[in-house]
Amino acid sequence: MPKRIFSGAQPTGNLHIGNYLGALRNWVALQHEYESFFCVVNLHAITVPQDPSALAAKTREVARIYLAAGIDPKVSTVFVQSDVSEHAELAWILNCVVRVSELERMTQYKDKAKKQRENVLAGLLTYPALMAADILLYQTDLVPVGHDQKQHLELTRDLASRFNRDFGETFRMPEAFIPKVGAKIQALDDPAKKMSKSDENVHGSITLVDDADTVRRKVKRAVTDSGTEVRFDASRPAITNLLTIYQLLTGKTSVEIEEHFAGKGYAQLKSELAEVTVEFLRPFQARMNAIGDEELRSTLAEGAEKARSIARETMRAVKERMGIVGA
Ligand code: TYM
Numbered sequence: 001m002p003k004r005i006f007s008g009a010q011p012t013g014n015l016h017i018g019n020y021l022g023a024l025r026n027w028v029a030l031q032h033e034y035e036s037f038f039c040v041v042n043l044h045a046i047t048v049p050q051d052p053s054a055l056a057a058k059t060r061e062v063a064r065i066y067l068a069a070g071i072d073p074k075v076s077t078v079f080v081q082s083d084v085s086e087h088a089e090l091a092w093i094l095n096c097v098v099r100v101s102e103l104e105r106m107t108q109y110k111d112k113a114k115k116q117r118e119n120v121l122a123g124l125l126t127y128p129a130l131m132a133a134d135i136l137l138y139q140t141d142l143v144p145v146g147h148d149q150k151q152h153l154e155l156t157r158d159l160a161s162r163f164n165r166d167f168g169e170t171f172r173m174p175e176a177f178i179p180k181v182g183a184k185i186q187a188l189d190d191p192a193k194k195m196s197k198s199d200e201n202v203h204g205s206i207t208l209v210d211d212a213d214t215v216r217r218k219v220k221r222a223v224t225d226s227g228t229e230v231r232f233d234a235s236r237p238a239i240t241n242l243l244t245i246y247q248l249l250t251g252k253t254s255v256e257i258e259e260h261f262a263g264k265g266y267a268q269l270k271s272e273l274a275e276v277t278v279e280f281l282r283p284f285q286a287r288m289n290a291i292g293d294e295e296l297r298s299t300l301a302e303g304a305e306k307a308r309s310i311a312r313e314t315m316r317a318v319k320e321r322m323g324i325v326g327a
Helices: 017-030 052-069 086-095 100-104 107-119 122-137 147-167 212-221 237-250 254-260 266-290 293-322
Strands: 004-009 035-040 077-080 142-144 175-177 190-194
Touching: 004 017, 004 122, 017 035, 017 052, 017 142, 017 237, 035 052, 052 077, 052 266, 052 293, 077 293, 086 122, 086 293, 100 107, 100 122, 107 122, 107 147, 122 147, 122 293, 142 147, 147 175, 147 293, 190 237, 212 266, 237 254, 237 266
Parallel strands: 004 035, 004 142, 035 077, 142 175
Antiparallel strands: none
């Protein structure tokens, strides 16, 4: 069997430069080496309340972002999670494999549940079972994600090996692919927290749909550290975060960057970072807008068709192993 990749992003909030640098960028790079599946995970989005028309619009926008980022639908399978009902079906089965104690231990659940207080939906707790279903349905080898998904990947592996042990070898064991640089882009307004789609402060992130003036304003407002020297330094997390974004967008090495900014201050870094980002987003957004509605629809329909045929095969094996049979 060919080596496979699966990954996805939730159509909530606005996808930001952290999502691109931590995940999408690597999907694009890896798609030629692996058989690849990139999914807009709209069923994950409803684990917190969503406005229906906004969710529908975001789902299509995220698919456009995948394509604009360089996912080639002739090479990779791009689809929407809800178009392949096997995701929900396998998630239910994995809900009967995972323990509540394992789900309650997930840090993302704990963080999000804190915000929702007594209104936490059951789906927010069982979210990792759906994520494991996404991955295991395609007999995935590699899952390119940012650092925040590491724990979910570990749980996915635990569930795969538990299932294989109890019911016979069924799932391939997936591995996380977490890049050395860019796996954790921090918020511009607070380098102690990650750049997040659900952040209420819009100044924390540069979104992939921000216009040039917005990018310049946000970069200008970004917090900095004490000191004046522009170099990668763990004790100066705000500047190091800006430098990391600069490094990934320019493709320069950290040594080249430090030489370039020697003797220049934080203001110079911010102004160059803003321009580099604007120049990255300009063609990106042009590509997004150039994708016609019909083209998008047919790409997603074809993607769902292809995904379904593989998902169906896995589900057949899962049900057979578990003794789930009907008429
Ligand atoms: P999501 O939608 O929150 O984020 C999409 C991807 O972006 C990465 N990411 C970041 N990387 C670097 N710096 C950041 N500040 C940053 N914020 C987010 C995420 O790690 C992710 O790779 N649960 C997943 C979606 C999902 C999934 C899957 C992923 C559902 N099923 C199966 C892989 C495989 C999520 O909420 O990602």
